[in-house]
Amino acid sequence: MSAPDTPRRSGLRGFGHSGPSPWTDLDRPPLDEGALRHDLIVPGGLWTSLDVVAETGSTNSDLADRARAGAAQGAVLVAESQSAARGRMDRQWTAPARSGLFLSVLLRPEEVPVERYGWLPVLVGVAAAGTLGRIAEVEVGLKWPNDLQVAIDGAERKLGGILTELSGGAVVVGLGLNVSLREPELPVPTAASLALAGAATTDRGTLLRALLRDFADLYRTWTAAAGDPHASDLLRAYVDRCTTLGRRVKVHLPGGDELVGEAVAVDGDGRLVVRTADGARRAVGAGDVVHVRPEPR
Template sequence: MTEPTRPRRSGLRGFGHDGPSPWTDLDRPPLDSARLRRDLVLPGGFWTALDVVTETGSTNTDLAARAKEGEAEGAVLVAEAQNAGRGRLERQWSAPARSGLFLSMLLRPAAVPVERYGWLPILVGVAAATTLGRVAEIEVGLKWPNDLLVTVDGAERKLGGILTELSGGAVIAGLGVNVSLREPELPVPTAASLTLAGAKVADRETLLRALLREFAELYGEWVAASGDPHASGLLPAYAGRCTTLGRPVRVQLPGGRELVGEAVAVDGDGRLVVRTPDGNRTPVAAGDVVHVRPEQG
């Protein structure tokens, strides 16, 4: 029998527009969608569909279109590569093919008042941090409102992010986590990956399977409590992992304004409460938070 030709390794960016083999980077095997569906899309279970695509612009955009067409709750779309991934404030999110988990989930929390939908990115963050901490065996913190943080070489760096959007009466919850990015591949020096953070497990299928199971459980508890962050246990779970609390922060607010003080709490509406130097406590519903290093005495 003729020995099969070893696939030619291409650049770290993985897939090109002409669709090379997903095995061009042998350290980054493709996800097995059939196996994932067999394990996660179960009769009576929460997940109703799971699709893995080789490349797309944005899983959030694609799943939002399906939501408008009436797609059922519990659909998951995973991309091996995104070429137009978005984060908060329309920031671009890009990474080499198969180097991370890039997915969106379609949610229809009909039993939850719309004013509590703002807890969904926090719920995704808790599920992701809990899963990665347990499976990858690393400390993952949550920066308000929706960043996953790890420590690499003594510095706090961003591991991933969350973006939720409304579409067709549904919520599309997107999550991106860097798994195997190497130092030269990082989009910015303040980014990180599970591998760089010393993760014990970096197999994407293992992580994805555990993450979706964890999310489904937490989401079920949150919906059963009509989205109440106290009754569902979501608020204390988040506060326990939020690295923003107790820190000096600078919050860049909409309209170019800035708020400086100490992050002292997350309130019942998911807002960050900042105590300014004059003692006032100001709740912030939206803003870009910078963790400020304490001044050295």
């Protein structure tokens, strides 16, 4: 017998509760929580718990609550659908159920000084770009600071984004990645999905396993180096994939100001260094970057 067509709208729901059938769209099967736990929660590994819920408001908010309650490092929360997902600068992130990977991880990098926690979203971006290149065979770039980008028909489009927040002495890192969205389902025309980029696979379980394993390896290297972006080789890995460097950019700064110039470097604090028309260099720690097309000659 099929499940009711009308989903419940409140609470954090697992697949054992009533709600719409997860098999409504056969191109988007649900994640297998048991198999993911079996493969990823291993002795001595980073991941200590993994939950897949059918729907929630925000995986970041849910894990932040767990962090304040003292949850251990290595918790992973994946949602098949989010109703209140947030991106950078409080932008809304919307996507059909099971059309992407929507997850958050809880980290307690005790070996790392707090001032280096800002490298964690960079670490997730580098891991995700590497995983997608290797498994999905899609070349993914990183727009500063940590948007995942692909090129489709010569145009740069956003594939996913990363959001971090501190809670209960822990860092909660959220990742939203468009996997199987079709063109009419995109939230904005500048968005993209792995399917639209011609990915070799859009199997979310395969992608999630590889992503979490790759991130765990990079995280161990980074924490062993006390979060030093040079000693851990994280800065070089990021610069190699950063699509912003060498480009003319317009940076919308907090407070409403704008900075225009050439993005020439990422410094040891993860800031974007912009050279303005007068030759001055300014390091930007926060802002919304627009890649400016070269003027025709």
